[in-house]
Each structure stands twice: as structure tokens, then as C-alpha cells.
Amino acid sequence: MDAGTIKEFRKFKSIDKYNTGTTTYFLLPFRFHQVNNEKEVLVNEVGDFLIVPIGTSTRIANRQINDKEEIYADLIANFFISEKPIPDLIDILATRYRTKKSFLDEFTALHIFVVSLRCNHSCHYCQVSRVSENKQDFDISIADLKAGIEHMFRTPSSSITMEFQGGEPLLAFDKVKYGIQYANLLNEVHNKEITFVICTNATVFSDEILEFCAQHNVVISTSLDGPAFLHNANRPKTGTKSYEMVMQGIELAREKLGHDKISALMTTTTLSLDYPIEIIDNYIENGFSNIFLRPISPYGFALKNIKKNHYQTQRYLDFYKKGLDYIIQLNKNGHFMVEDYTTVVLKKILTPFPVSYVDLQSPAGMINNVVVFNYDGSVYATDESRMLAENQDFTFKLGHVQDSYHSLFYGEKAQYFSKFWSNETLAGCADCGFQAYCGADPVFHYASQGDLEGFRPTSDFCTKNMEIIRHIFDLIDREGNDIIKIFNSWINNTPQN
Amino acid sequence: MIQLKTRGIPINLTAPTVATIISQTWSKDLVANTPSGQTVFLFKNVPPIQDKIMIVGIATLEYLEEGDIIYIDTNGSIHTLFRKNSHHNALFITDRCNSNCLMCSQPPKNVDDLTHFFNINTSLIPLISKDTIELGITGGEPTLLGQRFITLLGQIKDELPNTDIHILTNGRSFAWKHIPHALSNINNERMVYGIPLYSDYYRQHDYIVQAKDAFNQTVLGLHNMAKFKHRLELRIVLHKESFKRLPKLAKYIYMNFPFVEHIAFMGLEYTGYTIANKDLLWMEPTEYSDELEDAVLYLNAMGMNVSIYNLQLCLLKPSLWKFAQRSISDWKQNYLKECESCSETERCGGVFATSKKHSQLIQAIK
Amino acid sequence: MKVEFNENNKIVLKIQSTLYSISVVHKCFYWYSGKFDIDIESVDNNLIIKMSNIPDDMDKNSLISKIKKDLLDFNTREIIALETKDIRTLLIAKAFANDDEYDESPPGILDDPIGFNPFDFKK
Numbered sequence: 001m002d003a004g005t006i007k008e009f010r011k012f013k014s015i016d017k018y019n020t021g022t023t024t025y026f027l028l029p030f031r032f033h034q035v036n037n038e039k040e041v042l043v044n045e046v047g048d049f050l051i052v053p054i055g056t057s058t059r060i061a062n063r064q065i066n067d068k069e070e071i072y073a074d075l076i077a078n079f080f081i082s083e084k085p086i087p088d089l090i091d092i093l094a095t096r097y098r099t100k101k102s103f104l105d106e107f108t109a110l111h112i113f114v115v116s117l118r119c120n121h122s123c124h125y126c127q128v129s130r131v132s133e134n135k136q137d138f139d140i141s142i143a144d145l146k147a148g149i150e151h152m153f154r155t156p157s158s159s160i161t162m163e164f165q166g167g168e169p170l171l172a173f174d175k176v177k178y179g180i181q182y183a184n185l186l187n188e189v190h191n192k193e194i195t196f197v198i199c200t201n202a203t204v205f206s207d208e209i210l211e212f213c214a215q216h217n218v219v220i221s222t223s224l225d226g227p228a229f230l231h232n233a234n235r236p237k238t239g240t241k242s243y244e245m246v247m248q249g250i251e252l253a254r255e256k257l258g259h260d261k262i263s264a265l266m267t268t269t270t271l272s273l274d275y276p277i278e279i280i281d282n283y284i285e286n287g288f289s290n291i292f293l294r295p296i297s298p299y300g301f302a303l304k305n306i307k308k309n310h311y312q313t314q315r316y317l318d319f320y321k322k323g324l325d326y327i328i329q330l331n332k333n334g335h336f337m338v339e340d341y342t343t344v345v346l347k348k349i350l351t352p353f354p355v356s357y358v359d360l361q362s363p364a365g366m367i368n369n370v371v372v373f374n375y376d377g378s379v380y381a382t383d384e385s386r387m388l389a390e391n392q393d394f395t396f397k398l399g400h401v402q403d404s405y406h407s408l409f410y411g412e413k414a415q416y417f418s419k420f421w422s423n424e425t426l427a428g429c430a431d432c433g434f435q436a437y438c439g440a441d442p443v444f445h446y447a448s449q450g451d452l453e454g455f456r457p458t459s460d461f462c463t464k465n466m467e468i469i470r471h472i473f474d475l476i477d478r479e480g481n482d483i484i485k486i487f488n489s490w491i492n493n494t495p496q497n
Numbered sequence: 498m499i500q501l502k503t504r505g506i507p508i509n510l511t512a513p514t515v516a517t518i519i520s521q522t523w524s525k526d527l528v529a530n531t532p533s534g535q536t537v538f539l540f541k542n543v544p545p546i547q548d549k550i551m552i553v554g555i556a557t558l559e560y561l562e563e564g565d566i567i568y569i570d571t572n573g574s575i576h577t578l579f580r581k582n583s584h585h586n587a588l589f590i591t592d593r594c595n596s597n598c599l600m601c602s603q604p605p606k607n608v609d610d611l612t613h614f615f616n617i618n619t620s621l622i623p624l625i626s627k628d629t630i631e632l633g634i635t636g637g638e639p640t641l642l643g644q645r646f647i648t649l650l651g652q653i654k655d656e657l658p659n660t661d662i663h664i665l666t667n668g669r670s671f672a673w674k675h676i677p678h679a680l681s682n683i684n685n686e687r688m689v690y691g692i693p694l695y696s697d698y699y700r701q702h703d704y705i706v707q708a709k710d711a712f713n714q715t716v717l718g719l720h721n722m723a724k725f726k727h728r729l730e731l732r733i734v735l736h737k738e739s740f741k742r743l744p745k746l747a748k749y750i751y752m753n754f755p756f757v758e759h760i761a762f763m764g765l766e767y768t769g770y771t772i773a774n775k776d777l778l779w780m781e782p783t784e785y786s787d788e789l790e791d792a793v794l795y796l797n798a799m800g801m802n803v804s805i806y807n808l809q810l811c812l813l814k815p816s817l818w819k820f821a822q823r824s825i826s827d828w829k830q831n832y833l834k835e836c837e838s839c840s841e842t843e844r845c846g847g848v849f850a851t852s853k854k855h856s857q858l859i860q861a862i863k
Numbered sequence: 864m865k866v867e868f869n870e871n872n873k874i875v876l877k878i879q880s881t882l883y884s885i886s887v888v889h890k891c892f893y894w895y896s897g898k899f900d901i902d903i904e905s906v907d908n909n910l911i912i913k914m915s916n917i918p919d920d921m922d923k924n925s926l927i928s929k930i931k932k933d934l935l936d937f938n939t940r941e942i943i944a945l946e947t948k949d950i951r952t953l954l955i956a957k958a959f960a961n962d963d964e965y966d967e968s969p970p971g972i973l974d975d976p977i978g979f980n981p982f983d984f985k986k
Contacts, residue, residue: 001974001976001977001978005976006607006976009597009607009975009976010597010605010607010976012597012599012707012773012774013704013707014704015700015701015704017704018699018700018703018704018709019700026946027942027943027946027947028947028950029943029944029947029950029951029954030943030947031940031943032936032939032940045951045954048752057936057939057943058935058936058939061939061942061943061946062942073698073700073701073742074745076698076699077697077698077699077745077749078697085950086950086953088710088713088717088970089713089716089717090950090953090954090957091717091720091957092716092717092720092753093954094954094955094957094958095720095958096752096753097954097955097958098958098959101958351751351752351755351799352751352752352753352755353755427893428893428894431890431937431940431944455897456893456894456897457893457894457895457896457897457898458897481791485794485798488795488798488799489798491799492798492799492800494798496798593975593977594975595973595974595975595979605975607975607976607977608977609977638975641975641977641979643979643980643983643984644983644984644985646984647984647985669973670973670981670984672969672970673969673981673982673984675981675982675984675985675986676981676984678986679984679985679986709971710970710971710972711971713969713970713971714969714970714971714973717969717970
């Protein structure tokens with residue numbers, strides 16, 4: 001460089017010398033959704049968001065934002081607009097996108113083994129037909145169990161979950177034991193990170209069972225619907241003893257396996273919907289620091305009753321918001337308690353990481369995340385699809401466990417489902433502001449509306465998720481940093497200091 | 498403030514050389530050895546001339562210790578390259594820089610000194626004791642050394658395999674993918690690159706570093722480095738131009754660079770270019786304490802590793818004390834009169850001796 | 864948008880085709896087709912939307928207000944979608960590409976006053 005240029009190089013320049021000099025800006029892909037009466041949220045292709053006054057999206061699209069506004073900097077920094085047709089940082093955005101979808105590399109992680117239909121309870125909401133305790137024709141065969149486990153090890157996923165369900169899987173403990181031992185044997189070669197889960201009503205623990213579970217680091221997932229009056233109301237046959245029995249079971253399991261190895265899941269009924277606070281308090285009393293405020297399962301007999309389901313969805317949303325509000329309050333008062341479903345959504349909103357959750361992902365969880373090996377050797381794409389099979393609807397049956405891995409996981413059925421399992425391409429979802437945080441559920445839509453694509457305006461899946469996500473943004477808008485701190489503590493499962 | 502340079506009259510010195518101080522004489526003069534095995538004598542006064550390499554009439558020698566490594570130039574200047582009892586040694590690559598940061602504490606020079614320092618460093622590295630815990634690499638902008646930078650790092654890996662290497666660079670060169678690739682071939686897991694990022698908004702960053710496209714180059718560079726699995730640290734200097742968007746920068750870092758292993762928020766040294774730009778930059782650290790707390794606690798809550806450097810505890814909110822490190826290099830560390838009655842001097846890193854001005858609000862904590 | 868008819872349980876709206884594209888109108892009224900019967904027709908340069916089955920107790924003015932807002936929003940969505948279609952395709956292609964090739968065109972230069980060539984570093 002000549003002396004003049006060198007001098008210029010070392011001269012300090014003002015900030016406007018560092019503009020690209022563009023007179024207008026270019027749009028990057030983004031969507032938007034109203035949050036409340038004043039605000040809308042802008043969401044870009046990788047899930048970054050900005051909460052802005054209503055109408056900002058239109059101002060942006062109409063090139064009405066000028067570069068002196070603070071929001072201009074936010075829009076550039078967060079990849080909503082660009083000063084060049086192809087932004088210099090497009091590779092960053094591409095890497096971010098790849099990261100968000102990288103759960104696909106892992107493919108199927110959750111492998112559900114329905115080892116038996118036998119059950120010692122008859123919970124009135126159970127979608128699976130139960131058979132009484134003694135009929136061993138309803139247990140999985142060793143051959144099918146082995147075949148299922150061999151398929152499990154064919155997944156590319158480096159970490160897998162083997163989940164035992166039923167009926168009551170511990171009534172077929174011999175099969176559970178065999179399954180875990182065989183899986184461990186195969187894992188000596190594959191070296192995957194493997195988690196064993198048993199979904200049980202916690203009433204048939206024996207010392208032998210608990211000993212085995214402790215040895216193999218098994219996680220117990222049990223059913224706890226809330227306080228005794230709720231829990232017992234769902235189990236008319238066993239009645240008032242149900243709650244005590246499950247409490248005893250939990251105590252026993254905690255003693256032998258460790259407090260953190262026992263988790264509880266509630267089943268929500270119309271009765272539950274009036275008692276969100278009581279249910280949460282009950283979970284706290286029983287030493288749980290997280291709860292999943294589940295919606296009423298639409299599967300089973302009530303499925304086709306559209307009006308009833310809509311009404312229930314509204315009532316559920318009230319239940320959820322009341323419960324969430326209460327849990328947030330507890331956190332504000334220094335008591336660490338997490339709501340699980342909210343946390344799944346929060347991870348998508350507040351982190352750059354892939355979030356793989358069976359019921360809320362795109363591409364959908366069916367096959368991509370979960371597969372079910374049934375007691376009779378049939379293989380299903382999701383847990384719910386085996387419930388459809390109970391009603392002789394085999395739409396989501398992938399085949400038989402003795403079939404090849406390829407035909408089950410990549411076969412014609414899988415290929416067919418793939419047309420409907422990405423919300424990026426579904427009617428209503430394609431333009432939705434919450435697309436990045438939501439998912440697709442062809443099984444749900446098929447079961448409730450008769451069609452894998454689904455009809456968004458009357459979809460309870462849509463109504464529920466749209467309102468939950470909107471509510472979360474509304475909270476972020478109204479409470480700002482105070483609530484973000486609580487949400488971050490849930491995401492990292494670490495209480496605020 | 499520790500002395501690092503002195504001079505005397507050279508006798509029989511035909512070429513510049515590095516040398517290691519090996520002993521003190523009874524008269525507190527020093528004896529040093531060169532890599533080629535020659536002995537060099539360093540005298541405070543002027544003894545009778547002998548047929549040996551001598552530097553005589555040196556004003557001060559007391560600051561040099563056994564094990565220290567020096568560079569002696571043919572004009573009799575003696576530069577300390579490496580101090581045995583210091584935790585803050587660094588290899589100096591060049592005074593050149595392709596940025597021109599408003600707050601540069603070591604303003605760049607437009608002289609091509611790459612070969613000069615390269616020769617010094619390649620002679621120095623084999624002399625450094627193998628149990629050295631940490632060694633910095635600094636400048637100017639080290640990557641301007643080009644292919645010889647790879648050579649130097651390779652030599653460091655061979656000679657000092659157990660030493661943590663901390664490279665300070667603006668990271669802009671890393672936007673050219675072949676450079677991170679070349680660096681990964683060195684295969685030294687002990688190398689960490691400390692790269693500054695001052696805003697999430699390109700204009701702000703480019704303005705602060707006074708270089709067009711610097712932001713985009715640095716951001717692309719960080720991703721390229723991450724692709725090649727290099728260890729990365731981000732450094733943010735706190736001043737009037739960088740503090741406003743600090744919480745937004747923190748979020749930008751978490752969302753786009755969650756792979757960085759450390760983030761350092763750094764107080765401003767009142768030296769170098771900062772003095773010329775004081776009206777643009779200087780502010781009381783207490784005035785940005787909200788933004789700093791926001792940014793630090795957020796990154797910490799999200800599981801990132803955060804430190805605060807160069808800020809005194811009396812100027813920080815107590816919630817941030819646990820992040821404050823004693824970071825000021827020993828050779829430029831100092832305490833003020835106000836600090837004499839402070840209960841926290843053990844924990845606190847003190848102030849920059851090189852700073853011509855300090856915060857008005859420094860006060861003893863009781 | 865003109866409200867041509869507003870009586871009992873029916874509303875008829877007329878929208879100039881130059882104002883909103885047919886796809887914007889379709890996407891907008893898709894969301895209303897759960898609660899109401901929607902009929903969309905193209906007549907001359909207008910789109911005629913017939914909404915029936917509107918409950919008696921529904922505030923029709925609020926409904927029309929909401930429709931106007933939604934049309935505006937869907938129009939904005941279309942502007943964004945059309946303009947960003949290509950960059951979105953590029954983005955997703957890049958996201959899933961196996962990039963063994965170096966895209967050696969980073970922005971700007973690295974020179975200091977002496978001059979610096981990044982290719983001084985050998986590949």
C-alpha cells in the first residue's frame with residue numbers, strides 16, 4: 001500500500017463507514033404469529049424469534065424498516081433480513097438448520113416392547129384391551145423378542161431406549177429379564193448407550209424384580225394420576241386400595257433403585273381437569289420434581305366424537321395454564337419444579353439444539369424416533385397405532401418382527417407415511433409461525449379426522465399446540481427476563497442459584 | 498510494573514542471539530548461555546574488556562533471574578522473552594495487524610517484522626523448559642505469519658507437548674477453510690484460540706475493530722474452526738461501544754457458538770489506542786453492571802464457561818464475583834492506595850499498571 | 864374488500880383479484896372452513912367468498928374485522944414466501960450437503976498495510 005492508503009488504513013472511521021452501503025434489504029425466510037393484543041412473534045427458519053409489535057412483519061415485507069431503528073440490527077443479527085441477496089453468513093444458517101434436524105441422523109431411538117397383555121388392573125381409561133392375569137398366550141415369544149432386539153441394534157442411533165410395556169409387563173418378568181440380558185449381550189459388540197425403562201403400575205414388585213432392576217440400572221415409569229380420590233376413581237375395580245398400592249410400590253422401588261430411577265406419568269381424565277393444583281401438590285408431596293400435564297388421550301372409544309373432543313381440548317388448555325401458572329409461581333418462590341411438555345417446547349425456542357420428542361417433531365416421531373414390537377410379533381409405527389389395531393385398523397402396522405429391517409423401517413408403508421410426516425409441507429402448517437416449534441402427527445390425524453394429513457382448523461393437535469406455544473410467548477412477552485430465567489433452569493434441569 | 502527491557506554496550510557481539518540466564522556472579526552480574534554453547538556476560542559496570550561476548554554498563558539487571566531467556570541485539574538492547582517464574586509468558590509473533598481496534602492496547606506497526614520474530618521464536622522455543630504450564634502466542638495478528646505459523650506451532654508441539662498454548666488472534670483468517678484445516682494437521686489438543694467478538698450486529702463489531710467484513714470473517718472463521726474441532730474461546734472487551742448489546746451478544750454466542758469452551762468478559766485497559774478514543778470508549782464499569790450481569794448469568798445458566806477479567810471486585814455486582822479471575826499479567830499488575838484497607842485483595846486481580854487512568858469508584862471492600 | 868351481503872347466517876365478500884391473490888384468499892379462508900361453510904368463486908376480476916352457517920350470536924362485525932386482518936397477514940406471508948423461496952431451497956440444500964469441497968470465497972480481504980495472502984498457508 002502507498003503511504004496515503006496506509007494512513008487511511010490507520011485512521012479511525014465512524015460507524016457509518018462500516019455499512020454495506022445497501023439502500024434496501026432482502027428478506028430471509030421467516031414466519032410470524034400473533035402472540036397477544038399488542039405483539040406478534042417472528043420466527044426464522046431455524047427457530048430464532050423476535051417478539052415485536054403487531055404489524056412489524058408487514059412493515060418488514062414492505063421494506064418499511066429503516067436502518068436507524070434498533071430492530072434493524074436485531075433483524076440482521078438474528079437472520080431475518082440480509083443486506084445481500086445471499087447473506088455472507090448463509091453457511092452459518094445452514095449449519096444451524098442442520099443442527100436442528102440432526103436428530104434424524106440418529107433415527108429410531110425408542111424401542112417399545114409390549115411383552116404381555118396380561119394385567120392385574122382394569123383402569124377405565126386403558127386403551128389397550130387387557131386380559132386377565134393368567135392367560136400366557138398373550139405374552140411375547142422368545143423368538144419374537146429376540147428378533148425385535150436384533151432390529152433394535154440395527155438402528156444407527158448411538159443411544160437407545162428399550163421400554164417394556166403391557167398390560168403389566170412385570171407379570172411377564174421372565175420375558176423382561178430375558179430381553180434385558182439379551183440386549184446387554186448384543187451391546188457388547190455394538191457399544192450403544194442403552195437405557196432400560198419398565199412402564200408398570202408398581203403393584204407387582206418382588207425382591208427378585210427390584211434386585212434385577214437395580215443391577216441393570218432400570219428406570220421405572222409408573223402411573224400416578226394425582227391425589228387418592230382421582231387416582232382411585234380411575235380404577236373402579238381395585239378402588240380405594242389403588243393409591244396406597246402405587247405409593248407402596250414407589251417407596252419400595254425408590255429404596256432399592258434410588259430416588260431418581262422412578263418417574264411418574266399422569267393420565268388425565270375429565271375429572272382431573274378440575275384439579276390441576278391438587279395434582280401438582282400431590283406430585284410434590286410424593287417427591288417428584290417434574291410433572292407432565294398431559295392432555296386427555298383422544299384414542300380409544302371417544303375418538304370420533306368431535307364436539308366432545310374440542311370441548312375437552314379447551315378445558316384441557318385451561319387446566320394446563322392453571323397448572324403451569326402454579327408451577328411457575330412455585331419456582332418464583334424458590335421451589336424447583338418442572339413441567340415436562342413446556343420444557344420440550346422451550347428447548348426448541350431457547351436453544352439451538354435438536355429436540356427429538358415423539359409427539360412433537362417434524363419429521364414425525366413415528367418410525368423416525370419410535371417403534372413398537374407387540375406381544376404377537378406385529379410391529380407398529382407408534383404406541384397409539386397399536387391401539388388402533390385393537391379396533392382392527394392396521395393402517396400403521398409396519399409388518400411382522402420376523403420381516404427384514406429394511407421392509408419395516410424403510411418399506412412401502414414408511415415411504416407412504418413420509419408424505420404426511422413433515423409439517424413443513426402440510427396445509428395450514430406450511431405457513432404457520434410456530435412451525436419450528438411444533439410437529440406432525442399423522443397417526444393422531446388419521447385416528448381423529450380420518451386422514452393422515454389432517455384438517456388443521458378442527459385438529460385438536462393443532463388447537464392444543466398452537467395455544468400452548470402462543471401462551472409461552474405471551475408469558476415471555478409479559479414477564480421477560482424473570483420468566484426466561486425460570487425457563488432456562490427447566491431446560492438445563494438445574495435450579496436457579 | 499515489571500521491567501522487560503534494558504540495554505548496555507555490546508562487546509564482541511557479531512550477531513543477535515537468544516540466551517538463557519544460567520547464573521549470577523558474586524557481584525550480581527549475570528552469565529548467560531546461547532543455544533550454540535557460547536557464554537555471554539552481562540555487566541552492570543564496565544569491566545576490563547576480555548575476549549568474550551559481553552554487554553557492559555547495563556543500568557538495571559536485578560529483574561532478571563536464572564532460567565529467564567533473553568534476546569540480545571547487536572545494538573546492546575536486551576529483551577526478556579521468557580520469565581521462568583511467571584505464569585504469563587507469550588511468544589510475540591509480529592507488531593503487524595490487519596485490524597485497528599479502537600481500544601488496541603498494543604497499537605500495530607506497519608513494518609514487516611515477521612522474519613525477525615520468527616527467527617527469535619524458533620531459537621527460543623527449544624530453550625523453554627518442558628514443564629512450562631502455559632504459553633501464550635500474541636501480537637499484532639499472529640496468523641499474518643502465514644505458512645510459517647504452522648511451522649512454529651509444529652515446533653511448539655514437538656518441543657513443548659505438555660504445555661497449554663493460548664493463541665490470541667482476531668480469527669478472521671479462519672474464514673478461509675484451508676487454514677483451520679492446516680492447523681488441525683498439527684494435531685495439538687493443548688492449543689486454544691482466543692478470538693474477540695464485540696457485538697451480534699456486524700456494523701458494531703466492524704466499527705469497533707475498524708475493519709470491513711471483520712464480523713463476517715470472524716463468525717465464519719469460528720464455524721470453520723469448530724468443524725475442524727479446534728478449541729475456542731471468545732473474548733469481549735467492555736466499553737461504551739460494546740456494552741449496550743451485551744445481553745443480545747450473549748444470546749448470539751449461545752445460539753451460534755455453543756461449542757466454545759470459554760467466554761471472557763474483559764475490563765478496558767486505559768492504554769494504547771484507548772487513550773486516543775477515550776471519549777468513545779471509556780465508562781465507569783458500574784454503568785454497565787446490569788448488562789454484564791445479564792450476559793454472564795445467562796451464559797452460565799445455559800452451561801457455558803464464563804470468566805470476567807480485568808475488573809476489580811469493588812466494581813462488580815456480588816453475583817458476579819465468582820466469575821472474576823485474577824487475570825492481569827503479573828508484569829503489569831498493580832494495586833491502588835484505596836486497596837490497602839480492602840478485605841478482598843487476595844481474591845481481586847488489582848488494576849493495570851499500564852493504565853493511565855482508573856475507575857473513580859475503586860474503593861476498599863470491608 | 865367489500866361486504867356484499869350480511870344477513871342472517873350468511874356473509875358474502877367481494878375481493879378484487881388485484882388486491883389479494885387467489886392463493887392468499889384460499890390460505891386465509893382455510894382457517895375459517897372448520898367453523899363455517901366457505902364457498903369461493905372467481906367472477907370477472909373478483910373473488911366472491913360466501914360464508915354461511917354463521918351462528919346467530921356471533922358478532923359479524925368482529926368477524927369481518929378479523930378476516931381483513933388475516934387477509935393482510937396472509938398477503939404478507941405470501942410476499943415473504945415468494946421472495947425467499949430460492950434462498951430457502953439453497954439453505955436446506957447446503958444444510959444437508961456433504962461439503963467436501965471448499966467454498967473458497969469468504970467475504971472481504973485480510974490485508975494489513977504490508978499485504979497478506981491467505982494462500983500463504985498451504986492447503
